[in-house]
Amino acid sequence: MIPESSNLLLLMPEFVLAGLALVVFASDLIIPEGKKEWVGRLAVMGLIGLLCVTIFSVMGVNEYVYNDFLLVDHYSFVFKIIFITVGILTILISEEFVKENLTSQGEYYGLLLLAILGMNMLIQSQEFLTAYISLELLSFCLYVLVGYSKFNPKSNEAAIKYIIFGTFSSAIFLYGLSMVYSIVGSTQYSDISGTLAASNAMDPVAILGIALIMIGIGFKIGIVPFHAWIPDVYEGAPTPVTAYLAIGAKIAAFAFLARVVIGVMLPAEELWENWQMILAISAVATMLVGNGIAIVQTKVKRMLAYSSIGHSGVLLSAVVVMGSTNGIVIESLGYYLIGYAVTSFAVFSAITAVTYRNGVELIKDFAGLSDQKPLLAASIAIGLFSLAGLPLFVGFTIKFYLFSSIAIGGYLWLAGIAVFASLISLYYYLIMIKSMYVDTASSEVIHNNIIVKWPMKTVILVSIIATIVLGIYPEPLVNQINEISNLFTP
Amino acid sequence: MLELIHFNILSVLLFSVGLYGVLARKSAILIIMAIELMLNAVNINFIAAAAFNHGNGLFTNFDGHILTIFIITIAAAEVGLALALILRIFRNKATVNVDSFDIMKL
Amino acid sequence: MHLILFSIISTVLLVCAVGVVISRNIVHSALFLLFALISVAGIYLVLLTEFLAIVQLLIYGGAIVIVILFALMLTRNEEYPRIQNNKLWPIAGVLAVLVCITMSVSYFQSGAIQNVPNTIAPAGVKSLGSSLFTTWAIPFELASLVLLVALIGAIVIARSDKDGN
Numbered sequence: 001m002i003p004e005s006s007n008l009l010l011l012m013p014e015f016v017l018a019g020l021a022l023v024v025f026a027s028d029l030i031i032p033e034g035k036k037e038w039v040g041r042l043a044v045m046g047l048i049g050l051l052c053v054t055i056f057s058v059m060g061v062n063e064y065v066y067n068d069f070l071l072v073d074h075y076s077f078v079f080k081i082i083f084i085t086v087g088i089l090t091i092l093i094s095e096e097f098v099k100e101n102l103t104s105q106g107e108y109y110g111l112l113l114l115a116i117l118g119m120n121m122l123i124q125s126q127e128f129l130t131a132y133i134s135l136e137l138l139s140f141c142l143y144v145l146v147g148y149s150k151f152n153p154k155s156n157e158a159a160i161k162y163i164i165f166g167t168f169s170s171a172i173f174l175y176g177l178s179m180v181y182s183i184v185g186s187t188q189y190s191d192i193s194g195t196l197a198a199s200n201a202m203d204p205v206a207i208l209g210i211a212l213i214m215i216g217i218g219f220k221i222g223i224v225p226f227h228a229w230i231p232d233v234y235e236g237a238p239t240p241v242t243a244y245l246a247i248g249a250k251i252a253a254f255a256f257l258a259r260v261v262i263g264v265m266l267p268a269e270e271l272w273e274n275w276q277m278i279l280a281i282s283a284v285a286t287m288l289v290g291n292g293i294a295i296v297q298t299k300v301k302r303m304l305a306y307s308s309i310g311h312s313g314v315l316l317s318a319v320v321v322m323g324s325t326n327g328i329v330i331e332s333l334g335y336y337l338i339g340y341a342v343t344s345f346a347v348f349s350a351i352t353a354v355t356y357r358n359g360v361e362l363i364k365d366f367a368g369l370s371d372q373k374p375l376l377a378a379s380i381a382i383g384l385f386s387l388a389g390l391p392l393f394v395g396f397t398i399k400f401y402l403f404s405s406i407a408i409g410g411y412l413w414l415a416g417i418a419v420f421a422s423l424i425s426l427y428y429y430l431i432m433i434k435s436m437y438v439d440t441a442s443s444e445v446i447h448n449n450i451i452v453k454w455p456m457k458t459v460i461l462v463s464i465i466a467t468i469v470l471g472i473y474p475e476p477l478v479n480q481i482n483e484i485s486n487l488f489t490p
Numbered sequence: 491m492l493e494l495i496h497f498n499i500l501s502v503l504l505f506s507v508g509l510y511g512v513l514a515r516k517s518a519i520l521i522i523m524a525i526e527l528m529l530n531a532v533n534i535n536f537i538a539a540a541a542f543n544h545g546n547g548l549f550t551n552f553d554g555h556i557l558t559i560f561i562i563t564i565a566a567a568e569v570g571l572a573l574a575l576i577l578r579i580f581r582n583k584a585t586v587n588v589d590s591f592d593i594m595k596l
Numbered sequence: 597m598h599l600i601l602f603s604i605i606s607t608v609l610l611v612c613a614v615g616v617v618i619s620r621n622i623v624h625s626a627l628f629l630l631f632a633l634i635s636v637a638g639i640y641l642v643l644l645t646e647f648l649a650i651v652q653l654l655i656y657g658g659a660i661v662i663v664i665l666f667a668l669m670l671t672r673n674e675e676y677p678r679i680q681n682n683k684l685w686p687i688a689g690v691l692a693v694l695v696c697i698t699m700s701v702s703y704f705q706s707g708a709i710q711n712v713p714n715t716i717a718p719a720g721v722k723s724l725g726s727s728l729f730t731t732w733a734i735p736f737e738l739a740s741l742v743l744l745v746a747l748i749g750a751i752v753i754a755r756s757d758k759d760g761n
């Protein structure tokens with residue numbers, strides 16, 4: 001029964017990460033109150049070590065592990081590196097916020113680490129139960145983190161909404177899985193796609209099952225019409241957790257969706273052709289609804305939440321064109337996710353710095369930031385310009401790559417709508433930038449008491465530099481991602 | 491004679507009742523109860539498929555039963571976490587009305 | 597014989613399930629839920645898997661319903677006997693009926709479901725145990741971490757400290 005071909009050493013990064021999380025939880029017992037930032041610093045040091053472990057143990061590997069449940073390949077390697085890096089940056093920007101606003105500070109960092117573990121397992125699983133459990137591990141950590149500011153009613157409400165929507169979507173996903181299982185008899189991607197591709201007349205139960213699975217995943221990602229929870233959750237969550245939701249969780253969800261599409265849907269060509277249309281419509285709706293509603297928002301985090309829905313739409317349209325031009329789409333999708341992460345960190349780190357002490361929420365409260373805290377204002381401005389896709393920044397390059405690959409895939413109209421949605425986004429990003437640079441500060445909000453400590457400053461500087469450098473000179477990153485696309489090019 | 495489809499239909503009915511409960515109820519605790527019904531529908535479906543199909547094609551080793559064990563585990567953990575949150579909300583608001591945080595619907 | 601048993605249990609199950617979602621009194625709902633979950637255990641017995649029936653009784657009947665009742669007790673209020681439904685409940689009803697019809701039709705149309713032999717294979721504890729700890733060991737380990745997170749999360753959130761300790 002024990003599979004012979006399971007080289008468990010390939011799971012070294014996950015074992016180390018689980019151990020690290022337990023060490024961090026334990027260190028919380030030893031480190032005295034008031035010095036809890038050292039728990040976070042321990043976690044950061046551990047994660048840096050983990051980066052080395054990951055690079056040495058699984059780089060260049062392409063192997064199935066443990067009954068073919070997990071696939072350790074270059075795709076999962078690249079995403080593991082991204083997740084760990086996002087984790088490090090999130091912990092660094094959390095430090096001051098956690099110290100000032102939250103109780104039970106030590107556990108915060110341990111939960112973040114376990115969330116990374118959930119993401120890692122999620123993208124390398126080749127079997128739906130493993131993927132589901134990993135997704136739940138990630139979601140459980142996020143439920144707790146969203147509700148971490150536990151004396152803040154908004155955070156409570158965000159958490160309970162998130163947990164109810166999350167459980168509901170899990171139930172739908174599982175029902176779909178049970179329908180597929182009752183036809184196929186297995187939950188492995190390869191078996192499911194094999195059965196779907198083999199049968200000429202598609203079984204209606206299998207079709208409905210796949211539909212329910214996709215609805216479940218759609219809920220988790222937050223694409224229209226399943227996006228209702230995103231604005232409330234993003235607004236209520238503590239700001240660094242919002243950043244983590246918008247960056248880490250979103251990347252993980254899309255990496256998972258792409259994996260499912262490649263593993264389950266693409267081999268069954270007829271099925272996939274129908275789904276391409278459905279997903280394309282959903283992508284258009286997501287882009288227009290997200291960017292359209294973002295215009296009228298007055299709160300910064302809500303505006304960013306809708307903007308993040310808009311970005312989901314763009315990413316979904318890249319998923320739509322998977323198939324014939326697989327390699328180039330995966331390449332541009334991966335590049336987009338990295339560029340999006342870097343850019344979003346420029347925005348979210350600065351917003352965390354602004355909000356950690358004063359608790360400002362409204363866009364107009366950011367007036368005068370450019371005079372009082374020029375670095376923070378510059379960081380937000382550069383990040384927003386890049387998100388809107390202006391040249392010189394990484395946002396332009398990633399959008400250029402992605403839109404052209406969508407157009408090459410035969411969906412020129414979808415690329416056109418994506419460009420139009422980017423133009424809308426430029427409008428509301430400019431409102432925010434105008435508030436920071438042009439409007440005069442109101443007397444009641446003062447930003448002078450903000451202290452930007454070195455961990456935060458590091459993240460801000462790194463993300464600004466990366467936003468600009470990757471925008472001007474993207475070759476090294478593109479080469480690295482080329483490796484992934486080679487895997488999927490027949 | 492009992493057939494697989496009997497169990498499938500039972501599970502569909504249970505799932506729909508749960509779905510109605512999730513969409514129609516306002517109180518968080520009631521929504522969680524309805525979600526439990528949906529998860530039980532999933533479990534019936536898994537076990538029935540595994541039990542009837544045993545030894546038939548890819549159906550080996552009662553995988554459906556194993557999946558059910560995992561789903562029950564996760565569901566229990568989820569309920570624990572959700573109720574902890576509800577208690578926290580109840581204490582913060584110093585109100586006796588769990589309904590006052592209207593979960594937005596549809 | 598089996599069919600009669602199945603019919604009785606599933607009728608009880610569906611009646612209790614409907615009771616959960618339409619009862620105006622939340623405590624009644626919780627009790628209906630308890631009976632629904634016990635009847636699900638009965639369904640598992642019909643499917644010849646006594647281990648899962650016991651697990652169902654212990655975890656759902658013994659743990660989940662009790663936790664829900666505890667939560668009700670700790671948050672008790674006068675309004676519980678009169679719970680309002682969402683205003684959109686007719687739409688929810690229509691949606692549920694549509695989902696029910698679509699899925700039932702798909703089951704009746706499915707060739708694969710119709711061709712299944714009418715024998716129920718008993719699932720012994722031994723075979724379940726050995727496949728749980730060999731084939732499914734990785735998800736099993738992950739599930740342990742999920743439980744750890746739920747434990748820590750519940751404590752962190754419910755603990756009533758104002759000053760961080």
